[in-house]
Amino acid sequence: MNAATLVMVPLRATVSSTRWITMLVLSLMLVISVALQLTQTLPKTALIGAVIAGYGEFFVGLLFVAPFLLMAIDTRQLRIPRSQSTIVLGMMLYSALWIAVPSIALALAGADFVTVLTIQTVGLLFGLTFGLLPRVFLIVAGFSPSFLGLVHIQLHYPGKPTVLLLWLVASVLALISALCWRRQVRSIDPYGEGFNKPLVLRSRTGNRTGFMNWNDWTTMSGNSRQIRSQPQWMLAIANLRDTGPQNPVRSLRVGLGGWMLPKTWQSASRQWMLVLAPIILMMGLVYLRAPGITPALFHAIAFSAVVWIAGFGSMVLSLTTIVLLQQRWSRTNAELPFLALLPRLSDRREVKKYLLRASLLPTLFWQALLIALLVATLFVKQASALDLAIAALAEIVAVAFTPAFAFAIFGGRPPAQWVTGLVAGVSFALVGCGTAASSILDISRTYGAIMAVSIIAIWFALLAFLIGLGLRGWRGLQARPHPFLAN
Amino acid sequence: MNAVFNAVHMETTHEPVSPLVAQGLAHCYEGSNALNGVDLTIAPGSVLGLIGRNGAGKSTLIRAMLGLLQPISGTAFVFGEPALKLSDDTKSRIAYVPQQPDALAWLTAQQMLDFVGRFYPRWDSAFAKSTLERWKIQPNRLLAKLSPGERQRVDLIRALASQPELLVLDEPAAALDPVARRELLRELALRAGEAGTTVLFSTHIVSDLERVASEVAFLHEGKILLRCGVDDTKERYARLWLPAKISAAAPSQSLSRRRNEDGSLSLIVARDANGQWPEASTLPGARIDALGLEDLFVEIAE
Numbered sequence: 001m002n003a004a005t006l007v008m009v010p011l012r013a014t015v016s017s018t019r020w021i022t023m024l025v026l027s028l029m030l031v032i033s034v035a036l037q038l039t040q041t042l043p044k045t046a047l048i049g050a051v052i053a054g055y056g057e058f059f060v061g062l063l064f065v066a067p068f069l070l071m072a073i074d075t076r077q078l079r080i081p082r083s084q085s086t087i088v089l090g091m092m093l094y095s096a097l098w099i100a101v102p103s104i105a106l107a108l109a110g111a112d113f114v115t116v117l118t119i120q121t122v123g124l125l126f127g128l129t130f131g132l133l134p135r136v137f138l139i140v141a142g143f144s145p146s147f148l149g150l151v152h153i154q155l156h157y158p159g160k161p162t163v164l165l166l167w168l169v170a171s172v173l174a175l176i177s178a179l180c181w182r183r184q185v186r187s188i189d190p191y192g193e194g195f196n197k198p199l200v201l202r203s204r205t206g207n208r209t210g211f212m213n214w215n216d217w218t219t220m221s222g223n224s225r226q227i228r229s230q231p232q233w234m235l236a237i238a239n240l241r242d243t244g245p246q247n248p249v250r251s252l253r254v255g256l257g258g259w260m261l262p263k264t265w266q267s268a269s270r271q272w273m274l275v276l277a278p279i280i281l282m283m284g285l286v287y288l289r290a291p292g293i294t295p296a297l298f299h300a301i302a303f304s305a306v307v308w309i310a311g312f313g314s315m316v317l318s319l320t321t322i323v324l325l326q327q328r329w330s331r332t333n334a335e336l337p338f339l340a341l342l343p344r345l346s347d348r349r350e351v352k353k354y355l356l357r358a359s360l361l362p363t364l365f366w367q368a369l370l371i372a373l374l375v376a377t378l379f380v381k382q383a384s385a386l387d388l389a390i391a392a393l394a395e396i397v398a399v400a401f402t403p404a405f406a407f408a409i410f411g412g413r414p415p416a417q418w419v420t421g422l423v424a425g426v427s428f429a430l431v432g433c434g435t436a437a438s439s440i441l442d443i444s445r446t447y448g449a450i451m452a453v454s455i456i457a458i459w460f461a462l463l464a465f466l467i468g469l470g471l472r473g474w475r476g477l478q479a480r481p482h483p484f485l486a487n
Numbered sequence: 488m489n490a491v492f493n494a495v496h497m498e499t500t501h502e503p504v505s506p507l508v509a510q511g512l513a514h515c516y517e518g519s520n521a522l523n524g525v526d527l528t529i530a531p532g533s534v535l536g537l538i539g540r541n542g543a544g545k546s547t548l549i550r551a552m553l554g555l556l557q558p559i560s561g562t563a564f565v566f567g568e569p570a571l572k573l574s575d576d577t578k579s580r581i582a583y584v585p586q587q588p589d590a591l592a593w594l595t596a597q598q599m600l601d602f603v604g605r606f607y608p609r610w611d612s613a614f615a616k617s618t619l620e621r622w623k624i625q626p627n628r629l630l631a632k633l634s635p636g637e638r639q640r641v642d643l644i645r646a647l648a649s650q651p652e653l654l655v656l657d658e659p660a661a662a663l664d665p666v667a668r669r670e671l672l673r674e675l676a677l678r679a680g681e682a683g684t685t686v687l688f689s690t691h692i693v694s695d696l697e698r699v700a701s702e703v704a705f706l707h708e709g710k711i712l713l714r715c716g717v718d719d720t721k722e723r724y725a726r727l728w729l730p731a732k733i734s735a736a737a738p739s740q741s742l743s744r745r746r747n748e749d750g751s752l753s754l755i756v757a758r759d760a761n762g763q764w765p766e767a768s769t770l771p772g773a774r775i776d777a778l779g780l781e782d783l784f785v786e787i788a789e
Contacts (some may be wrong), residue, residue, distance in 0.1 A: 039777045224592040227631035235629065238594050244605035254602060332546075333585035334592075337555050343578035344606050481571035485557055 009090025013071040014064060022064045025378035025425050029056030030102050032454065037109040046111040051100045054123030055429070060098045061127020065091055066200045069132060073190045084185070099124055118166045125173035131200040139197060157247070193230065234274070237267035245344035248351070252358035255339050258324040260362050304369055306377040307391040311431040312368040314398030317370075319424055321363045322405040326420075329409045331485045340484035350373050354408065356403075363402045371395055386452050393459035394431055397447045400426075400463060404470035410483045411476025415469060423462065430458060503569040503720045506581075506653040513709075514544075521547040523709035524561065529687055532681045536717070537689040544584055544709040544747045545689040550595070553583055554689075555727035565653070579607055582646035586657040586689075588638060588685050596633070597626035600648065607649040612637055614729050615648040622667065635662040643671060645712035654678065658690040660695055668692075672699045684731065693781040705787055712742060712787055713757075717780065723781055726776040727756045727768050737771040738765035743787050755786050 011021070033049035068091045073084035099120045107113040130138075183188055184198055191201070227235065239262045245253045254258045263271070328335050339345065346354050374395060378388060408414045415423075477483060507529040514522040521544045529535050539545050550556045552563045554570030563570035566577050588787060591599050596619060598631060604610040619626055622640050639662045646654060654675070660668040663705050678684040696703055697717060704714040715723055729737055731750030742755040755778075756765050768775050778786065 207634070224496070224548070224589060224631035227592055227629060236593060238598055240598055240602050243602060251602075255591070255595070257591065261593055330554070331589065332550065333587050337553070337585055338590040340555055341553065341573070341578050341581060341583055342606050343575040343608075348572060422612040428606055437549075481557070481569075485555070 003084055006090050006093060009068070009071070009087055010094050012066065013068045013087070013090075017421065018063055018067070021418070021421055022060055025059045025063075026053075026098070026102065027430055028426065028429060029053050030105060032100075033106055034109045035454070037106060037111060038418075046106075047115070049106055049109075050116045050119040053106060054119040057099065057102070057120045057123030058127040058130070058205065059429070060130045061095075061124040063127075063189055064098070064132025065095055065124065066198075069184060069198065069200055069268040071104075072181070073228075076185055077190065091306075095124055104132050108348065115163060118163050118170070122166050122170050122173070123178065125170050127178050129173045129180070132177050132198045134180075134196045135199050135202070136195045137379070188467060190331070195234070230266060235267075236261055236271065237264045237265075238262065239264045245346075248346040248354045249358045252339070252354055253344065253362075255335050255342075256328060256359060257335070258326065259320060260324070260358065293419045302374050306374060307387070307394070310374040311391070311394040312428075313399060314367045314395055315401070315424075315427055315431055317363050317366055317397050318405075320408075321359065321402050322420070325359060325406055325409045326414065329414070329487050334482045336486050340482060344482065348482060352410070352477060355483050356406065359406055360403055364399070367399050367402075371399075390452070390455055390459075393463070397427060397459055397463045397466065398431075398464050399418035400470070404466040404473070407470045407473030407477055409473070409487065410480075411473035411478075412480060412487055413473050413476040413484060414487050423465065426458070427462060430455060430462075493540040503531055505529060505564070506566055507552050507655075507687060508564040509548070509552050509561065510563070512548065512558050513560045514547055514551060514556065514558045515598060516547075520554070520709050522551065522558065522561075525706075525709070525711055527552070527704065527711060527714075529685060531685055532676065532679065532683045533702055534686040534700045534702060535702045536696035537687065537695060537704050537706055538691070538693065538784055539689070539706035543692075543706045543788075545706055546657050546707065547709075549583075549655055549687065553581070553655060555583075557743070575719065579609070579649070580652040582649050582651035582653070582657065583655045584639070584642045584646045584657065584659055585660065587635060587640035587682070590642075591631075592631035593629065595627050595629055596624055599641065600645060603645055604648065611648045611650055615644055618644045618647070621760060622670075630646060636664060640667060647674065650682075652684060652753060654684055654686045654688075658689055658691070660690060660692060665696045668695070675699050690709075693784055697780055705784065707788055720780055720783055721777055722758075724755060724757050724778060725764065726778055726782075726786060727765065728752070728776065729754070729756045729767060729770070730772045733767070733770050733772060736767045736770055738767055740765075745786075753786075755783065 021368065029052050033053040036045055037049045037053070068087055070306060072087045097119065103113060103117040104122050106116045149183060184201075214426055238254060240254065241262075243254055245251075245260070250262055345351055374391060378391070405414070405420070414420070503568055505528050507527070509525050509527040512522050513520070517744040519770075525548055526542075527548070530706075537545050537548070545553050547556070549559045551561075552570060553565065554563065554573055565573055566580060568574060594602065600612075600615045600619070603747050604612055604615065608713070619641075622637075622644070622669060624633070624641060630641065633641065643656075643659060646656070651773050656675075659723070661670060663671060672695060675686055675688070679686055679699075679701075687697075688700075700717050702714065703717050703720065705712045712726070719737065727738075727741075729752045731752075734746075734752040737754060738742070738756060740756075742757065745753045747753060756768070764775055769771055
């Protein structure tokens with residue numbers, strides 16, 4: 001092992017698009033943090049800036065650092081000598097760099113270096129742990145910001161978390177990561193998938209290396225390998241009642257599969273339980289810690305927590321649908337030829353309309369429910385105009401995602417994969433920036449004009465992009481002789 | 488069952504148009520040509536084997552002929568209709584099995600066949616059920632959990648149970664064991680012979696062609712290099728070997744031409760309209776070697 005080998009490790013463990021996306025997301029967070037630091041003089045500004053940059057570090061840990069595990073598995077399987085230590089050292093070196101650069105930048109802008117450094121370390125380690133933990137933890141992790149906010153407010157946590165406490169958290173996260181790493185590298189079947197396997201492994205199929213290659217995400221939705229990796233009790237059981245030529249929309253949903261598949265009520269109940277169980281568990285935990293506050297729990301949920309759940313939920317719904325459609329429209333030996341040659345599905349012109357209904361309505365229905373939840377909260381909480389604008393924009397963009405991309409995919413004009421990944425990454429980052437931070441620190445009132453305008457401007461830019469994409473796709477769809485042509 | 492096929496076939500009297508026609512099909516992927524102006528017509532009731540090396544364009548040609556991709560130029564017709572705008576009636580007359588089929592992995596084999604059967608007016612559910620049993624495929628198993636060979640067999644059942652007049656199979660035997668392959672070929676021969684089903688199938692396995700195809704088309708670098716009856720190949724094509732000293736007399740028209748290390752020349756030549764080999768074959772030292780289908784394929788594809 002020499003210095004050159006060490007420096008080259010990330011180039012071999014990640015793909016270039018991943019590195020670019022990671023760098024862009026972190027840069028965006030950093031620019032926002034520094035701008036905040038330089039334009040705001042409120043007491044919490046330094047901390048808010050550090051948390052926003054830390055959110056960027058989370059993506060670094062997840063997208064850039066966690067994929068080192070894939071290389072560690074490969075090199076161990078190939079019995080390459082001294083590879084493990086090189087990979088671990090390379091990972092530590094680059095993690096230190098990713099943490100140091102934003103910390104120095106923020107310190108130069110006036111923040112306390114030690115605090116910033118601590119928050120960046122915790123952020124990166126959260127991302128790494130997120131990538132290395134078994135996938136089953138994802139369900140719980142998705143609710144963690146709201147949960148932390150809730151606990152913070154409701155349990156009357158005495159003051160801000162201290163630097164010492166954060167280092168303790170970082171140590172625990174590092175320990176968990178190390179254990180997960182060791183377990184997976186030494187596993188008898190390190191490539192096997194399942195809910196007890198790390199999230200980062202999902203990116204392996206067809207992957208040249210690295211995590212979050214968009215193409216890999218598009219191949220994982222509902223294909224045979226993914227279905228085989230699920231335990232029997234979790235598999236969806238199709239309900240074929242009322243399918244056939246008399247009901248083309250329902251039949252198309254069978255053809256599209258994934259979460260659009262009509263399921264038996266038993267199967268649907270089991271899948272709902274998967275979503276609801278963590279929420280019930282969290283409520284139970286809160287109740288156990290402080291039974292007295294439980295009746296007031298729903299009243300106490302902060303506006304920003306609801307905004308975050310609605311925004312994050314809508315975005316996940318859109319992304320799930322887009323990934324599924326991308327995957328279906330990229331395979332030439334699967335559903336497309338089947339649907340293209342299936343007789344009596346409907347008239348050639350009508351089939352486009354039915355396809356749009358089958359693919360968009362389930363997503364839009366659940367997004368409408370989330371919007372209803374948001375609107376109800378707006379009334380109850382009497383949110384400020386600024387918060388309202390940011391929340392509304394996040395929802396509008398999340399809702400616009402699905403039709404825009406669906407038109408583009410069906411019309412044969414999907415954007416480049418890195419563009420899709422970038423847009424999705426920026427959107428998630430904005431949802432997090434606008435709401436998650438405020439749910440923990442209650443900072444919504446401290447948004448300065450520049451910050452608010454910046455976030456709103458980026459939302460509008462995304463919306464304009466989606467409208468352009470959708471119109472281009474719509475024209476393509478009109479020009480296509482039938483929609484079941486692979487891209 | 489054959490009686491059912493015949494009855495159905497007689498009931499559905501269609502104009503005797505070619506089931507599949509390709510006219511000047513051209514397509515390319517990321518700058519490299521997959522099809523270079525392919526013309527191909529398949530006569531009703533014939534069994535055409537499409538053979539070619541990996542990447543020769545077989546799957547692309549099949550997909551373009553069925554309207555599953557929009558070619559850069561050229562047109563394709565299925566039973567006289569533009570392939571990209573097929574009517575329900577035409578769709579119900581055709582069945583296609585892609586290479587390594589992977590559709591509807593979330594359904595069980597039984598569910599898939601039940602679901603698909605609802606769309607085909609002549610669906611033979613008894614055939615589907617009995618063949619599932621005969622081929623020992625568990626009906627309640629998810630398609631995702633079947634082996635590639637089982638998956639291919641389920642898709643073949645799906646295709647055959649719809650009683651198509653045109654059956655298009657892309658490498659149908661690739662994942663099958665020898666017994667299943669033999670059974671499939673027997674079924675194809677039966678369908679073609681007794682029900683008059685037109686079959687187009689691509690393959691690498693030359694012995695499959697010899698067993699079941701009535702015609703063969705060689706696809707090489709996106710072009711149909713030759714097409715003839717399987718039984719005619721030995722008569723029509725041969726290898727002409729010319730020693731170095733008379734290699735200059737080699738005919739300009741040949742299917743392939745290879746210079747050997749000793750300077751001699753090997754060419755694949757065809758008989759002319761009068762049934763004669765090229766003149767060079769009569770020169771002293773020249774030699775004509777009869778070729779089997781596999782040798783012919785290798786000589787052309789190399």
